[in-house]
Amino acid sequence: MQRLKVGVIGAGGIAQIEHIPNLMKLKHQFEILGVCDPSAKARAFVGEEFGLVAFKSIEDVLALPLDAVVIASPDPLHHEQILAALGRGFHVFCEKPLCYAPGDIDDLIAARDRVGKVLQVGYMKRFDPSYEAALGRMPGTAKTLRYVSVEVNDPDAWPFIKHHAWRQGDDVAPDLIASVKAKQQEQVARAVPAALDAMSYRGFTAAYCSSLVHDVNAVHGLLDGLGVPDGEIAGAQIFADGQGGQGAVRLLGGRALWNMVHLKVPALADYSEKITFYFGEGILELEFPSPWLNHQPTRLTVKTSNGYTFAREDVRTGYEEAFIEELKGFWSAIVEGKAVRNTAEQARRDMALLSGLAQFHAGARS
Numbered sequence: 001m002q003r004l005k006v007g008v009i010g011a012g013g014i015a016q017i018e019h020i021p022n023l024m025k026l027k028h029q030f031e032i033l034g035v036c037d038p039s040a041k042a043r044a045f046v047g048e049e050f051g052l053v054a055f056k057s058i059e060d061v062l063a064l065p066l067d068a069v070v071i072a073s074p075d076p077l078h079h080e081q082i083l084a085a086l087g088r089g090f091h092v093f094c095e096k097p098l099c100y101a102p103g104d105i106d107d108l109i110a111a112r113d114r115v116g117k118v119l120q121v122g123y124m125k126r127f128d129p130s131y132e133a134a135l136g137r138m139p140g141t142a143k144t145l146r147y148v149s150v151e152v153n154d155p156d157a158w159p160f161i162k163h164h165a166w167r168q169g170d171d172v173a174p175d176l177i178a179s180v181k182a183k184q185q186e187q188v189a190r191a192v193p194a195a196l197d198a199m200s201y202r203g204f205t206a207a208y209c210s211s212l213v214h215d216v217n218a219v220h221g222l223l224d225g226l227g228v229p230d231g232e233i234a235g236a237q238i239f240a241d242g243q244g245g246q247g248a249v250r251l252l253g254g255r256a257l258w259n260m261v262h263l264k265v266p267a268l269a270d271y272s273e274k275i276t277f278y279f280g281e282g283i284l285e286l287e288f289p290s291p292w293l294n295h296q297p298t299r300l301t302v303k304t305s306n307g308y309t310f311a312r313e314d315v316r317t318g319y320e321e322a323f324i325e326e327l328k329g330f331w332s333a334i335v336e337g338k339a340v341r342n343t344a345e346q347a348r349r350d351m352a353l354l355s356g357l358a359q360f361h362a363g364a365r366s
Contacts, residue, residue, distance in 0.1 A: 001028050002335045004091075007061040009081055010073030011037035011046050011054065013157065014095060016166040017292065018323045019072050020050055025324065029331040036061040038176055039169025049165060062088050068118075068334065070327075071095060075209065076184035079104050082119070086111045093330045095122040096217075097209045098347040100184075101191035102355065105348040112344060118333045120326075121342040123217045124291070127325035129318040130298035131218065134286055135225045137315060139304050140279025142226045145252065147278040150215045150260035159269035160292035191355045194362035202242025204358040209351070212245055212262045216350045217342070218275060218286075219258065228252060230349070236357035236364070240264070247357040281305070294321045 006023060008015055015035070023030045035046050036055040043054035055061055061069070062084060068091035071081050079099045085092050086108075098121050099105050112119040125131055184205065188196070192204060228251055235248035243264035251258055271290035276283060282304040289296040300315040332338040 003028065004030050004067040004331060004334060005033050005065060006030050007033055007064055007066050007069045007090075008035040009058055009061060009069055009071045009085075010077075010095075011035050011039070011042040012072065012074075012169060013161065013166055015070075015072040016042070016045065016049070017161055017164050018294075019070050019327075020046065020052070022321075022324045022327055023070065024050065026327055026331070029328070029335075033064045033066060034061045037169060038172050041167050041171050042169035045167035058084065062090075066090050068093065068330070074180050075100070075205070076180050076187055079107065079187070080183075082108050083111055086115050086117055086119070089115055089117065091118040091330075091334050093120045093122065093327070096347070097213050097351060098344060100187045100205070100209060100351065100355070102348045102352045103190060104187060105344055105351060109344045109348070118330065118340055119344050120330050120333060120340050121344065121347045122326065123214060123342045123346075124322035124326045125214055125218045125288070126221055126322075126341055127320075127329060128288070128298050128322040129320050129325075130286060130300040130315065131221075131322075133315055133317045134222065134284060134300055137300070137302055138222075138226060138277065138279070138284055139282025139302055140277075142228045142252065144280040145226065145228060145256045145277065146280060147256060148219060148223075148251070148258040149274070149276040149278070150212070150219060150258075150262075151276075152211065152215065152262040152273045153265045153268070154211065154262065154271055154273070154290075155265055155268050157290075157292055160271070160290045164292075191351070192358045192362065194359050196358065196362055199242045200238050200358065200362060203238030203245050203361075204354070207238065207243060207245030207262050207264070208247075208354045208358060211264075212247070212260055213350055213354060215260060215262070215273070215275060216353055217346065219260075220346065220349060222275070222277065223251075228256075230353075231258065233353075233356050233360050236360040238358070238361050245357075247353075247360075249353070291323075294323065295319050 071094040231249040231251040234250040249258040273288040276285040287299040
């Protein structure tokens, strides 16, 4: 089995709790040569906890004899870091959102194609065994689809990472933080040409691009399986001081509607995430656990009727962890030439919708 040499860019919570431990579990597929992060606290933790070499600068990691990089840095740095890694000839796995602006993703697609490397986006839900099962268990067709619902309430990570060893990198230099914020502002302006007030800006970067983006990608995949084309935006609202985001998409010329809502409930130690497809003859529901709770199965429920006889089927196909399976998929795309699951093109589609929702919201407010 070919072992890929990888560097990890960014050593925050998602890297400390998920990507680094998971890469190490997959020891026959990956070898981590180095990690980089501007936080001295994060670098020290990576060295103490995992015995890895940690650098302050991305250039130090990119100078290593790598095959690939895993990017888990702040969102506004993704564009430049992906271009730098592809420019060195490395394959790239990058956390979502790939970029805020669809046009910025076009840059990445062109760079990927020039060097012929794999670029995979970290949408782990498409590797969830229950999600995979749902693709083949829809109780209806595009002709009978009536409604798609996404409902999420989320306190953020704190209740679900208490049992993990990790360290907050809260010692980053203020000038670097300011630089990242400035880059974010430039990128958001490219993504959403309309003027966004402070609440709308927070909602776009957080509720939409950091949270709902996962569900948008998941629903796009399920709609593709049904052969349902992209629809038209019918409504959008950012609310709850930017911690809530809603969007509505008219599907099939108005024969069906897709409504999505993500709301942060910061003081409630509970997480709920449901994607539900309603057909004329049945309902399919996926209920996801908090993504920080590894190997917890997503509940897949299919409801149907045969005349007066109602049937409810609970489907469980395995306990594989999606965060690990996506890294296996990355390895398979590089080594075995398998098709990339979660491409930059798919991410562009997701971000085009989210940018459009923010634009619709801004227009409604004005």
